[in-house]
Amino acid sequence: MGMESFFQRFCDVSFDENGVLKDFKVKFEENYNFAYDVMDEIARQEPDRRAMIWCNEEGEEKIFTFADLKRMSDKTANMLRSHGVKKGDMVMLVLKRHYEFWFTILALHKLGAVAIPATNLLTKKDFEYRFEAADVKAIVCTADGEVADHVDAACEEYKGLTAKVMVHGCREGWIDFSKEVAEASEQLDRVSTKALEPMLLYFTSGTTGYPKMVIHDHTYSLGHIITAKYWHNVDPNGIHLSVSDTGWGKAAWGKLYGQWIAATTVFVYDFDKFNPKDMLHMIEKYRITTFCAPPTIYRFFIKEGMEGYDLSSLKYATTAGEALNAEVYNRFLEYTGLKLMEGFGQTETTLVLTNLVGTTPHPGSMGKPSPMYHVAVVDEEGAEVPPGTVGEICIRTTDEKQVGLFMEYYRNEERTKEAWHDGLYHTGDTAWVDEDGFFWYVGRTDDVIKASGYRIGPFEIESVLMEHPAVLECAVTGAPDPIRGTVVKATIILTKNYQPSDELKKELQTYVKEQTAPYKYPRIVEFVTELPKTISGKIRRVEIRSNDNK
Numbered sequence: 001m002g003m004e005s006f007f008q009r010f011c012d013v014s015f016d017e018n019g020v021l022k023d024f025k026v027k028f029e030e031n032y033n034f035a036y037d038v039m040d041e042i043a044r045q046e047p048d049r050r051a052m053i054w055c056n057e058e059g060e061e062k063i064f065t066f067a068d069l070k071r072m073s074d075k076t077a078n079m080l081r082s083h084g085v086k087k088g089d090m091v092m093l094v095l096k097r098h099y100e101f102w103f104t105i106l107a108l109h110k111l112g113a114v115a116i117p118a119t120n121l122l123t124k125k126d127f128e129y130r131f132e133a134a135d136v137k138a139i140v141c142t143a144d145g146e147v148a149d150h151v152d153a154a155c156e157e158y159k160g161l162t163a164k165v166m167v168h169g170c171r172e173g174w175i176d177f178s179k180e181v182a183e184a185s186e187q188l189d190r191v192s193t194k195a196l197e198p199m200l201l202y203f204t205s206g207t208t209g210y211p212k213m214v215i216h217d218h219t220y221s222l223g224h225i226i227t228a229k230y231w232h233n234v235d236p237n238g239i240h241l242s243v244s245d246t247g248w249g250k251a252a253w254g255k256l257y258g259q260w261i262a263a264t265t266v267f268v269y270d271f272d273k274f275n276p277k278d279m280l281h282m283i284e285k286y287r288i289t290t291f292c293a294p295p296t297i298y299r300f301f302i303k304e305g306m307e308g309y310d311l312s313s314l315k316y317a318t319t320a321g322e323a324l325n326a327e328v329y330n331r332f333l334e335y336t337g338l339k340l341m342e343g344f345g346q347t348e349t350t351l352v353l354t355n356l357v358g359t360t361p362h363p364g365s366m367g368k369p370s371p372m373y374h375v376a377v378v379d380e381e382g383a384e385v386p387p388g389t390v391g392e393i394c395i396r397t398t399d400e401k402q403v404g405l406f407m408e409y410y411r412n413e414e415r416t417k418e419a420w421h422d423g424l425y426h427t428g429d430t431a432w433v434d435e436d437g438f439f440w441y442v443g444r445t446d447d448v449i450k451a452s453g454y455r456i457g458p459f460e461i462e463s464v465l466m467e468h469p470a471v472l473e474c475a476v477t478g479a480p481d482p483i484r485g486t487v488v489k490a491t492i493i494l495t496k497n498y499q500p501s502d503e504l505k506k507e508l509q510t511y512v513k514e515q516t517a518p519y520k521y522p523r524i525v526e527f528v529t530e531l532p533k534t535i536s537g538k539i540r541r542v543e544i545r546s547n548d549n550k
Helices: 003-010 034-045 066-082 100-111 124-134 147-154 177-183 225-231 249-254 257-261 276-286 295-304 326-336 413-419 458-466 502-515 541-548
Strands: 011-015 021-026 050-056 061-065 090-094 114-117 138-142 163-167 198-203 213-217 239-242 265-270 290-292 316-319 341-345 351-354 374-378 391-396 424-433 439-444 449-451 454-456 471-481 485-494 524-527
Touching: 003 011, 003 225, 003 257, 021 225, 034 066, 034 100, 034 257, 050 066, 050 276, 061 066, 066 100, 066 177, 090 100, 090 124, 100 114, 124 147, 124 198, 138 147, 147 163, 163 177, 225 249, 225 257, 225 341, 225 351, 239 249, 239 276, 249 257, 265 276, 276 295, 295 326, 295 471, 326 458, 351 391, 374 424, 413 424, 439 458, 449 471, 449 485, 454 458, 458 471, 458 485, 458 502, 471 541, 485 502, 485 541, 502 524
Parallel strands: 050 265, 090 114, 090 138, 114 198, 138 163, 239 265, 239 290, 290 316, 316 341, 485 524
Antiparallel strands: 011 021, 050 061, 198 213, 341 351, 374 391, 391 424, 424 439, 449 454, 471 485
16 A cells, blocks of 8 residues: 555545545544554554654754654654553643654553653643643653743642653653663553544633633544645655644644654754754755744744745645734745645644635635545624624534544533533634635634724734734734723833834724724834733733723
């Protein structure tokens, strides 16, 4: 079986007259397991096929074949099992972009344990909450920074950890990953797991309240076939780079499941602080063919300048994680000749809305529903709204297993029922649909501004502001006003060539008035050096609103 068609064993597909994916249905056996049935199977068929290129800021480089990943995940599984990790156990991974992340997550899949990827930015309080909430049994974490200090401090209160494993170092009370994996056996018999058993858990970094626990079963990996093959447009002989720390769901979208089912090479650049020039250099040096990043990354590329880089290897570029500004789309197209293909999804889902391979995007639109989902825009009563009307993005579901959609909010039946009821999963994001069926993002349901009798989505105003050369980042919110009740406020970080002034405030206000409906212009403009964000980098508009209401 050729690698080009390997993914077809897991899905039935059909295409329209223009060659665009029309129908997609996942196929899986009762005991499907990504690590055994994809990774080990490719390793058996083509052991020398390149699976990953890894490099870091220090200039180190490693290339792993599928056979390498099979061997190292088997050894890692045996190491973890020797320290008591077993099927059903919750195991946290705080491994930045270290290649050991991939050894470990594949090992946990093989053991039937539940992997909990997390960021290295967590503190003692964060770890304590997560350990207790998920009943975490073991942790594998980087020696870099203060992660282990925070874990040890959390363990003064939480006594449930049976194993603490450290990568790239060792300390008292911790297991040395490299030493013990090197000594572990390469022989691992298949552990009995079921496709619909838990595989992966993420703590969502919601803009309000404590993070929810999103849990996925083994079929989640198959839901990302569309992500990689029909959105990222990966090539079995190409190299794909998605920019994401392994602590976020975006890593599962772009650095793991769909890409390897499609048998492409995953590129990993292990860096601490994002530098647009370094990233552009990596694309140039390693001849990256397909690339995915949030719009912020593309904005930094454009603001810093893309001249002088040979980006001719890039054949396709996609974006997700936040709404795409049309200005960014147009500037990137000018530089590269590539149309940014936007997609939309959540930690709870795979790709929900997308500009599929073969389609022509409408700049700024999230595209149309993925063939995996029946998507509707509904009002507060759950009734579908007509084109041009803002409503909530929902996924229609039935009692049948919906591949790609989360199992539940773990240990939180109430929150699960709030989001998923009457045959609808409520995303909490709002949009409107045009006459051609394209979805246009408005904002989170709790971010929509109601001012002067109008409903105003912050993204539209943010998009206009981002077109101005003075604006690096911004957040638009509703602020209290004694006369109007609520007015539009823009909180802005300026680019390096601009300084705050009353003249600049007026210039930006006038600019918005000229570019969109005058009632949408920000009556309040505040210049700041940083915006409040969640750990995953999403702007916390709720914090801005809260401070304004004090």
